[in-house]
Amino acid sequence: MLQINDLTFDAWGRRFFDHASVSVPPGAKVGLVGRNGVGKSTLFKLILGELPAGDGEIGYPKQARLASVDQEHPATPVPLLDTVLAADVERDRLLAALETAEPEQMGEIYARLSEIGADRAPSRAAEILSGLGFRQDDLARPMAEFSGGWRMRVALAAALFAEPDILLLDEPTNYLDLEGALWLESRLKKYPHTAVVISHDREILNNSCDHILHLIDGKLTLYPGGYDAFERQREEKAKVQEATRAKVEAQRAHLQSFVDRFRAKASKATQAQSRLKMLARLPPVSAVAIEHTTPFVLPSPDRPLAPPLVRLEGVTTGYDGVPILKGMNLRLDLDDRIGLLGVNGAGKSTFAKLVAGALPAMTGHLARSARLKVGWFHQHQIEALDPDDTPLDIIRREMPEASEAARRSRLAQYGLGAAKVETRVENLSGGERARLLLNLVAAEAPHLLILDEPTNHLDIDSRRALLDALNDYQGAVILITHDRSLMELVADRLWLAADGTIKPFEGDMDDYARFVVERAKQAGKAPTQIRAAEPDPPPKPAPARAKVPTGPARRRAEAAEAALARASQALADIDRALTDPGVFAENPAKAADLGRRREAAQAALEAAELEWLEAVEAYEAMKG
Incomplete structure (x- = not known):
């Protein structure tokens, strides 16, 4: 379906692809992986023709339809449901043709509409929109009423609804919550055509992809299976490559030693020349490329505090006198690892502000240890960074008494070497900015870390480094993330934000994933009921299946x-x-x-x- 032959591409003073070739099978679900900045998004632009290809060839069938999601949908007066339905160009064209068709043409048009399942289109569109977090009463709202983040979801919904022959998705979960990511994981698995997904979400790469396309050193290599299978195959390949290299180098050294010893002797000159020819024929075998990932620095608190760190009894909180979360009865201890679930708008960030001390309780009793130190990371911090600042400027404000050498050493610990410390923030990658802020919020060894979507800009190896650091950290954690793998491996207990409050959820992530997918299916059954009732909260599983906090x-x-x-x-x-x-x-x-x-x-x-x-x-x- 998608063929790349001998692709070489240079831009912005560097080489992105160096004689790269790959053949993607029809219907494959491919995860495109590689370090930040290696050229994954550039490859998408080359496939779509948005960048002029250099040497080589990118081919696919002429009749194939391509689609990507790289910008938000325009803010038009068209209702949400109609906007998504219009993404099926053929259905839209046939319905328009019915308005002016002659009677003898209508039979043919209706037959084609039936063939493409046009009558099921509203239901299918509603299911997709529900899975991506839209409510039933959103379906009739004009696009202009939605924010940019929600219009990005509309663009994704339109692409999934249109079902192009080749679907290109660049970090689709970055603007989704966990619920949307869980639904997308299930949807991609059943996508009927070829899909190529740039993602650092291990669960999507494992559960939705049947191939992994690895981009490294300008080369493309396709591996069968999900991400875990890719890691195993790559490790085996590296072992074989290193063994071959060692064998060739040993043979090279042996031949060179013979030549050096006997080249000057007339009786051995012929043999020496023969060895030189053998040396020239030995294949070059490069050393295995090792990709180093800088660990995160999350120091644990020096002294534990008496439990509980935070206790809420009948607490209500909100903004400007309007309650958002009501009647919360919760307790947080030093060894708690809480995963906070809930759709966007359910109050997860409001709860984070309350616990962090940035938002007061309106009613009820909120008890907090007087010596409690909180490290709070949220995405608005990245957006609020001064683009003209440098990491060195930021660390100077954080460490006013330290020497310049100590500041630079601290930045090096954070993965920002000498070449980056004086780079303006606007020229740093999202991953570098996220690393800097994540390390800074934990620099004072807080008793509690609140992490609100910490992985949005991190590659898959950096996410593993964050996981390792969190497992070593000896304090409490509240985690809000769309990364299911991180949630499962860090959180011991789950709390659910729903129906205007937050309560413990007595299931595990598998229970929650099933609920999310089923909710989207139910929403798709009656798309015309614009003011349908809210779905019931997820049922509590049987006690035998309850997850024990370990x-x-x-x-x-x-x-x-x-x-x-x-x-x-x-x-x-x-x-x-x-x-x-x-x-x-x-x-x-x-x-x-x-x-x-x-x-x-x-x-x-x-x-x-x-x-x-x-x-x-x-x-x-x-x-x-």
């Missing part, structure tokens, strides 16, 4: 393992000292002290082993 047990097991490693190392250090004969000969008192310390270290090791065994058994039992 975070505290997991962190106890991790802490016990670390304590065991320290105890083992301490005993090993003492044993090493006791093996020195000079200790007994020159300092008998020190030798006696070492003996006593060894007994204590051995006892500490045994206690650590017992605690580790108990912690691991408890964690495994809870997981089971």
Whole structure:
């Protein structure tokens, strides 16, 4: 369906593609992956003809329809549902033709409308819009009433409804909430034609894609399977490549050694020349390219606070006297990892502001530890950055007493090296700005981290680095994200924002995903009921399926393992000292002290082993 042959493309002083070739099978769902800035979006523009291709060829069938979602839908007076329906150009044209058709032509037009399922189009469009977060009473609203972010969703809905032969999606989940991302994951899996998706969402790449297209060093390589399969295949490929390189280099060294030793000897000249020809024929094998990802720095609080960190009893909050969230009864402790669910507009960001201290409670009782330090990351921080600032300007304000060398060292820890520290913010990538702010909000070792869509600009390796840092962080976390993988691997408990309040959700992410997909299907059954009632909140699953919070047990097991490693190392250090004969000969008192310390270290090791065994058994039992 999509064929790229020997593509070479240079622009903006660099080479994006270097004799790249790939063949995408018809009907494939392909995840296009690669580091930020390698040229993934550029490839889409080349396929669409928005950039003049250099050398090489990009081909697909002449009759194939292409579509992408790269800008929001215009703010027109046309109603939402009609806007999406108009994306099916043939249906729109046939309906218009009916207005002026002669009687003898109408039969043919109606037959074609029936063939393309025109009567089901409103239902299908309504289901797509519901899945992307629109309400039933939005369907009759004109496009001009929606914000830019919602018009981006309309553009995505129109592309999915039109079902082009080749669908190109560039980070489609960046302007979706978790509910929209869950629905899109299910929809892409069933898409009837070829789709190529640029995404850093591991769940979409695993569950919706049957191929991964990797862009690195200007080359394109297609791997079968999802992202996990791609990682395994790439790791195996790297091992084979490294083994081949080592073998070739060893053979090269052996041949070169022979040539160096015998080139000057007449009796060996022929053999030496033969070895030189063999050297020239040895294939070049490049070393495996290692892509380094800078870790995040999320220091844990020095001293734990007495529980609870935050307690809400009948709390209502909102803006300008208008309540948004009512009657909340919740408690947050130091070891809590809360995943906050709910559609856009349900009050998740309002709750984050309340807990962060940026919004007061209107009624009820909100208790918070007096020494509580909160690190709060939200997307508006990235938008509010002064475009003329540099990372060095920002860190100077954050570290006014530090030396210039210390500031630069801190920025290097954040992944901003010497070449970036004096770059203006407007010229930094979204990922670099997100990294800077994420590290800054955690710089003072807060007791609570509130992360509102932290992964929007991070590539998949940076998301894994953030996950690792959060699992090492010894404080409380409230996470709002459309990244299902991050939510599942960080959150121990789920809270749901719905019906004007926030309550614990007693299911897991699989339960919630099923609810989201089913809600969209139900909405599509009656698209003309513009003022249909709101869907019921998700039903609570049976107690046997309830997810047991395992975070505290997991962190106890991790802490016990670390304590065991320290105890083992301490005993090993003492044993090493006791093996020195000079200790007994020159300092008998020190030798006696070492003996006593060894007994204590051995006892500490045994206690650590017992605690580790108990912690691991408890964690495994809870997981089971």
